[in-house]
Amino acid sequence: MTSSGTLERPPLISISLVSAAALAYEILLMRLFSIIQWHHFAYMIISLALLGYGASGTFISLARPWLLAHFPGAYRINLALFGLSSVACTLAAQQVPLNAEEILWDWHQALYLLAVYLLLALPFLFAANAVALALTRYRQAIARVYAADLLGAGLGSLGIVLLLFAVFPGTALKLLGSLGLLASLVAASELQGPRAHGLAGTVLAAVLLLALPAEWLTPQPSPYKTMSQTLRIGGARVIEQRSSPLGLISVVESPRVPLRHAPGLSLQSSAPLPAQLGVFTDADGLTAINHNPQGETLAYLDDLTSALPYYLAEPQRVLVLGAGAGADVQQALNHGVQRIDAVELNPQLIELVRKDHADWAGHLYDHPAVRIHRGEARGFIRRSRGSYDLVQITLLDAFGASSSGLHALNESYLYTVEALQDYLARVAPGGYLAISRWIKLPPRDTLKLLATAVRALRESGIEDPGKRLVLIRGWQTSTLLIKNGVFSTDEITRLQDFCLTRAFDTAWYPGMPADAANRVNVFTQAYFYQAAAALTGARDATFMERYKFDITPATDDRPYFFHFFKWEVLPEILALRGQGGLPLLEAGYLVLVTTLLQALVLSSVLILLPLVVLRSSQDEPASAARPSRVVLYFFAIGLAFLFIEIAFIQKFILFLHHPLYAVAIVLTAFLLFAGAGSAWTARRQAHPSPTQHATARAVSGIAVFGLLYLLLLDPVFTALLHLPVVIRILVAIVLIAPLAFFMGMPFPLGLARLAAVRPALVPWAWGINGCASVLSAVLATLLAIQFGFTAVIITALLLYVLAALVMH
């Protein structure tokens, strides 16, 4: 080993570069694996791969003397290996024949899954090794190294979002790999003494990476995804692809066999289906652009449950939330609606209908009656001043922050109690809010929606919500209408006619007799009617309690509309495994739990291993550096940091109203200001005051701002909601800055103290922090599902206080 590095300048630029590349790589992997697999499996795979950070702590702890003796080389090689492995391991992982759907039957799948974990953990291991080596080597400059790491990560998270708008994920992968190699080159110059052949080799590798053919890097969706299935049909082909952080959009034409996408179509329908172009997002979630060059009436749209409101009244002003490829807009035009506002989140989807396939779609989005708005549904309606006769939401599932890499279980602010109240506030007297959902058996989301509607109405002071609701269903979809007013007998007669001619069932209307339920699409019991009768009456709480799926209303604090899992039903369902019972399992939640369990086991191994190995070779430590205290401190702050980050991202989504921008901006702001906080502790190290005081001050700062925001954010957001988005972004950044600034301090303070008393444990603490971060992301979601995001924030504040106490 050379000196402990007091006077040398740490390679801050290369650290920033590799941290930027590694965080970008994480988000990119989420994108790639959401295309290949399904979102929640992608989440599990990437969470586990991130344990590469924890593993680096273990590895460096064990190989510390050797690595430090060969520092410049070891550091640069890890950077270069990150660059190479990010591309190579991603490609290799795609070759593993993993089919997550078979995992419960086929033990080979568990091995494949493990192989994918290991492959994808490697790039993170190398990136984390580089940072951990720098922290270990430059222990007088820990705060600056950590600041560089955070600043880099912040820029990486923003950079990848921008990059993904510009290039396809495959190209982004090449660029990130090259960025790793560039970091290695920069490190060579930062650390002096580069060897010419090493440099030449790195440059050559970067050139080779960039020259990789695009086909190699194109993610191949699982053969069981909808798009793969569609492409098996003779003549079907992808004619166009667009990519953005919101998803990979593929347009598919099938000239020989029509696509015929008409979910929920009445069995009685004799209406012809138009030719269609299929539009897939991440090779799934089909919607269709109808061929309607003359802008004619498309009669099939009247044979869907969602057409109901047009048969009860004659809405003049319609708002379509989640316009997609335009079926709901066309449905409104069928009925001569003169003013249609249509909101769609994904600008690329709008462009497809409006520009690329405008003639095919009959210039649907340029129809004089139609105004198309880019934006998120909830944000649009909260900022809207309009009043509508009909607000239509059909089979719309939210793009959550999840898709950009943070959660396994989609949170959704579309179907919360507060959301329904927001929508209803824009419904004119006598108008309707119409929400259509897929029917699951046994019923789940339709009932949860019903329960949410009842609560929204009750909380708005409506005493008898049952009089304002009607629910109909086909065999495949249901449509719930919430009226701003009480349904009249005339409306109910029309409703019955509508259902009768289309072979739909009435499931609820005011005054509905029990024997009118469950007649055409028959269940073993009249599930929907029974549930509606219970939920609109006094027995709602008992019913929700007794129901085997969680159908309690989602709220903005617990925005998990798609969470139906109840623990007490698990044994029953597992017992029914062989008899077709597995579809009853709500996979999203279980994936979260299994992710947590796997991460717990692996983290324990990674954390305990160096302790066992190093114990024999080290002297008895000072009490402050006792391993139990080190674990507690770094674990607590590792958990707490992400808890707060994740929970506030959720809070800010409701303010910025765009899940993607909210995540990108909040994450970047958090990381950058935390970096600044870390850098600030570096300055104060010149004036030595006891570390525990500095930690206590940082924790006080976090606690003050955390509590303040818990109380003030909601009113502040409501007051400022009308401001233009740029101003709201600035407000968000200003709000995040002080909190994040303090949050950046505890880690470098603790590490610097550890470096002073027991330097051998520095990489170990880094590894603990890495493991805690992985666990934290999963735990935050599990906690939020159960107790809400407010509880997550409070837990985080308590963990920070615990850390401060441990430091004392």
Add this chain to the structure above:
Amino acid sequence: MNNPARFISSLVCVACLCAGTAIRADDPFATARQDMVREIEADVRMTSRQLDREVLDPRVMQAMATVPRHALVPESHRNAAYENRPLPIGHGQTISQPYIVAIMTDLLKVTAASRVLEVGTGSGYQAAILAELVDQVYTIEIIEALGKRARRDLEALGYENITVRIGDGYYGWEEQAPFDAIVVTAAASHIPPPLIQQLKKGGRMIVPVGSRFMVQQLVLVEKDTQGEVVTRQILPVRFVPLTGTH
């Protein structure tokens, strides 16, 4: 069903039994197949409430005990052929879980004289089961490679009463319509109305709904003697969504 038909069908049944026995002598999978049948029987008993019956039609169970499922799955999965689970068969398709196949077949209530249409041949297993029970099965597969493979495999097994067509099943099989029973195993965003039109009065159609690996529910479409259509949505598992109402 009139008596001669019943007589013939029981003869067919006996013939099947004999055929089954004949195969068994040199069939290394005979035991596995028997085990599979016993497992299905046990599962059906447990799910009797949902299915509204204690046992499935013995003829259906006999067909399950006869059709060499292993001959219709890819080589690589042959050893798992008689496990009660779906298996991948290539081209992004699967062969359904035997338990589900048995229930679907039973729900169709076919007789020997029934005219049966299947949309989505896949491996050909469902067609083979039906061919054990009825005189003539018409099956349509949209994926050419699959259709050819199923045709070849079914011919090799000696099924002469199955006609495999490669093409689009949305409009059914006009020349052979109407049908007593229709199975729609190919994924569809909706139940094709032309198929409902090709269903005889008193006929039954079954549509499994779910992913390739998990059937969430079975939709049974019944056309009564007046031509009125009713669907029944059946959970193929014993599960009541409210506690305390078993």
